[in-house]
Amino acid sequence: MPSQPFSRREFLKRNSLTGLGAALAPTLLTTSPAEANAKSATFSLAEPPALLGGKPVRTQQWPTWPIWKPETDEKQLLEVLRSGVWSRANVVTDFEAKWAQAVGAKRSLAVVNGTNALITALAQLNIRGGDEVLVPPYTFIGTVAPVIANGAMPVFVDVDPETFQIDPAKIEAKITPRTKAIIPVHILGLPANMPQILAIAKKHKLAVIEDACQAHLAEINHQKVGTFGDAGCFSFQNSKNLAIGEAGTIVSNNDLFMDRCFSYHNYGNPYGMASGVIGAGTIMQGNKQRITEYQAAIGLAQLKRLEGETNLRNENAAYLKAKIEQIPGVIPYKLYDNVTKAAFHLFPFRYQKSAFKGLSRDTFLKALTAEGIPCSKGYATLNNMPYLDDAFQSKNFQKMYPKAMLDFKSYVERNHCPNNDRLCNEEAVWFTQNMLLGTRADMDDIANAIEKIFTHADKLLTMK
Numbered sequence: 001m002p003s004q005p006f007s008r009r010e011f012l013k014r015n016s017l018t019g020l021g022a023a024l025a026p027t028l029l030t031t032s033p034a035e036a037n038a039k040s041a042t043f044s045l046a047e048p049p050a051l052l053g054g055k056p057v058r059t060q061q062w063p064t065w066p067i068w069k070p071e072t073d074e075k076q077l078l079e080v081l082r083s084g085v086w087s088r089a090n091v092v093t094d095f096e097a098k099w100a101q102a103v104g105a106k107r108s109l110a111v112v113n114g115t116n117a118l119i120t121a122l123a124q125l126n127i128r129g130g131d132e133v134l135v136p137p138y139t140f141i142g143t144v145a146p147v148i149a150n151g152a153m154p155v156f157v158d159v160d161p162e163t164f165q166i167d168p169a170k171i172e173a174k175i176t177p178r179t180k181a182i183i184p185v186h187i188l189g190l191p192a193n194m195p196q197i198l199a200i201a202k203k204h205k206l207a208v209i210e211d212a213c214q215a216h217l218a219e220i221n222h223q224k225v226g227t228f229g230d231a232g233c234f235s236f237q238n239s240k241n242l243a244i245g246e247a248g249t250i251v252s253n254n255d256l257f258m259d260r261c262f263s264y265h266n267y268g269n270p271y272g273m274a275s276g277v278i279g280a281g282t283i284m285q286g287n288k289q290r291i292t293e294y295q296a297a298i299g300l301a302q303l304k305r306l307e308g309e310t311n312l313r314n315e316n317a318a319y320l321k322a323k324i325e326q327i328p329g330v331i332p333y334k335l336y337d338n339v340t341k342a343a344f345h346l347f348p349f350r351y352q353k354s355a356f357k358g359l360s361r362d363t364f365l366k367a368l369t370a371e372g373i374p375c376s377k378g379y380a381t382l383n384n385m386p387y388l389d390d391a392f393q394s395k396n397f398q399k400m401y402p403k404a405m406l407d408f409k410s411y412v413e414r415n416h417c418p419n420n421d422r423l424c425n426e427e428a429v430w431f432t433q434n435m436l437l438g439t440r441a442d443m444d445d446i447a448n449a450i451e452k453i454f455t456h457a458d459k460l461l462t463m464k
Contacts (some may be wrong), residue, residue, distance in 0.1 A: 016399070043448050049456045050370035051463060057449040058372030062442070065434035066243035066302070073301035079255040080293045088290040095296035096249070098152035098303055102217065105232070105251035107258045110296065111265050113288040114213035114235025114248035120289060121231040121250050122181070124260040125207045127152050129400035133179040134206075136166035137383040137420040139185045142235070143211050144382055147183070148391045151400060155179070156383040158417035161427070162334040164188055164348055168196035172204075181207040186225050188213035189241065189343030189433070193336050194220050194228040201229075209233065213248070214345035216241045217310045222340045226251050231261075236299060241313075241345055242306050242432055244299045247291050265289035313344040313436040316443050320347065320436075323447035327454055329355025344436055348378070350427040356457040361426060363463050364453060371449035374435070378428040381421060384412045 048054030080091055092110055100108035112119050123427025127133060129151030135143055137156045147154045157174050159169040166184050182201055184192040194210075201208045208229030212218070216234060218225045227233025232251045236244035252258050259271035306439060321332040329352040335342060351361050368375050389408040391397055397406060405411070431446065453460065 005369065014317050031437050043457050045452055047452070049367050049453060049460055050366045050372075052456075052459060055061075056370060056372045057452060058445040062374065063434045063437040065432075066238060067105070067305065068301075072304075073298075074378075076300060077294055077297040080297045083293075084130075086293050089271075089293055091293040091300070092291060092296040095299045095303075098300065099234075099249055100251060102303060102306070103226050103232070103234075103251055105224075106253040107251065107255070109250045109258060109261050109265060110291045110299075111248050111250065112291060113142075113237060113246050114211075114233055114305065115142040115146055116287075117213075117233035117248035117250045118143065118183070118209065118211060119149050119290065120133065120264050121209050121233055122146055122152070123149045124257055124264060125181065125209065125230060127181055127207070129396060132176060132178040134166075134171060134174055134179060134182045136183075136185050136187070137381060137415075137417045138164055138379060138423055139187050139211070139382065140379070141382060141387070143183060143185050144245070145387075148388075151396060152180070153178070153401065153405065156415040156417055156420075156454060158419045159421055159423065159458075161350065161419045162331075163193075163336060164190060164333060164423065165192040166197070166199060168193050171197070171200050175204055175206075179204070179206060181209060183209050184229075185213075186213040186218055186343070187211075187346050188333070188430070189214045189216075189218055189345035190333055190335060190348075191215065191218050191220050191225050191339050194225070195338065206313070213237075214240065215343045216306060217341065218343040219339065219341040220336075221338050227253070230254065231257065236302075239345075239432070241310065241343055242299065242302045244295050244302065247295050247299065260284070309437060310341070310343060313433060314341060316436040316438065316440070317342070317344045317347055319440055320443040320446060323443065324349065324450055327447075327451055329353070329454065332448060337408050339421050345433050346378075347431040347433075347436060349429050350423070351429050352427070356454060357461060359453075359457045359460055361429070363460055365429065366463070367453045367460055368429075368449055369454065373446050373449045376430045376432075377424075378430045379424055381417075381424045383415045383420070384418055 043057060050056035096108040096110050107242055109121060127150050131152040132155045133147045133152045134157050135154050136159055138159045144154045155174050157166050158170050159165060164187055182197060184197050186192050210226050210229045210232040212226035212232050213235035215225045216328050233247045236242050236247040237246050262271045263269060264286045267288055268284040269280040270283050324330045325332050331350040333348050351364055353359055365375050365377060392406040
């Protein structure tokens with residue numbers, strides 16, 4: 001096994017570069033009952049940590065991702081390739097209809113990725129220069145970049161560390177006359193507290209755009225996330241629970257809004273106008289965000305398995321959580337009481353080094369990886385990075401905002417999020433979603449490895 005933690009960046013890189021070879025890889029590398037019993041029989045807490053030369057808890061591979069089954073998945077893809085109709089047409093329309101049905105929305109629009117789904121949704125909700133948009137700091141850059149791309153100012157609201165989600169109790173303090181929207185992010189595939197967020201948005205007349213890019217089929221009170229606000233945005237990047245490679249969708253029940261999104265994604269041509277038509281009478285400033293027919297064919301194949309895979313992730317996550325929460329210093333995610341299903345794009349827990357005799361998180365991650373358990377420390381802090389100052393120094397931002405708002409030092413101070421700092425810099429640990437597609441014996445391996453590190457934490461203190 002590698003000596004360094006298997007980071008999300010490495011996971012994304014591998015899944016972006018492996019291409020068709022990965023897509024045609026075996027579906028799931030699972031453990032037979034006999035193998036599981038053999039592993040259980042040989043595991044011993046007395047064994048030294050693998051990082052110190054002991055036998056690792058696990059040597060088997062984890063389930064591969066993405067999953068591709070030639071016997072069921074290739075027919076429509078090959079039909080599309082052979083047809084020569086590769087630009088947006090009937091297969092994309094079919095995927096949009098089936099995705100809308102899957103999440104319980106009236107309409108869906110496929111675009112090139114989740115980031116551009118957010119850009120498009122913000123633009124058609126009239127979020128522009130001079131506006132402020134509330135965002136959580138515990139997220140991927142793809143949440144914040146669309147705010148800046150539309151000329152708006154991101155304002156960071158700290159998180160609830162128990163759930164990893166934006167904390168509704170901290171939202172109102174960040175609202176100003178410039179505030180026009182909130183982007184709650186169902187980060188890691190765990191739903192944010194939408195009822196409270198919607199109540200605040202209604203009170204202050206704010207638009208709500210759900211970043212559900214990691215939360216396919218997650219539910220609050222049996223309603224799918226992405227359908228609570230004015231718009232919901234999803235990603236189908238290669239690591240996502242529905243993987244296409246690159247693509248995304250916008251969903252909404254508002255026909256006028258969706259008509260405008262369609263126009264925007266098709267150069268600003270009127271809704272219903274076929275792609276590539278010359279002299280269509282462009283009606284708005286637009287862009288080209290269309291996906292291809294073969295991407296949609298891949299999406300349709302993946303969609304058939306999504307519900308079953310989501311249920312398996314939930315079952316394994318609940319089982320794993322019940323095991324590791326018994327280990328001192330390990331605090332798994334908490335779901336809000338109204339969550340009826342999570343997506344578990346990632347399985348997170350908080351690591352408390354004090355319970356591990358002061359063992360640093362970095363050494364814990366190295367030790368866990370050495371035991372055959374890929375893991376990551378997750379996100380870095382987004383609310384103090386240079387990309388923000390780079391945007392603030394641009395001509396457009398200099399013209400749209402008072403200089404006092406663009407002073408980067410004071411901006412960072414105003415947007416300080418101590419709970420997020422603690423998650424990013426000290427506590428958060430992740431497992432990727434493909435691991436949750438394994439067996440219960442696989443989950444036992446994770447729990448056993450953590451317990452082994454806990455037992456031998458004093459010995460690992462000598463590691464740097």
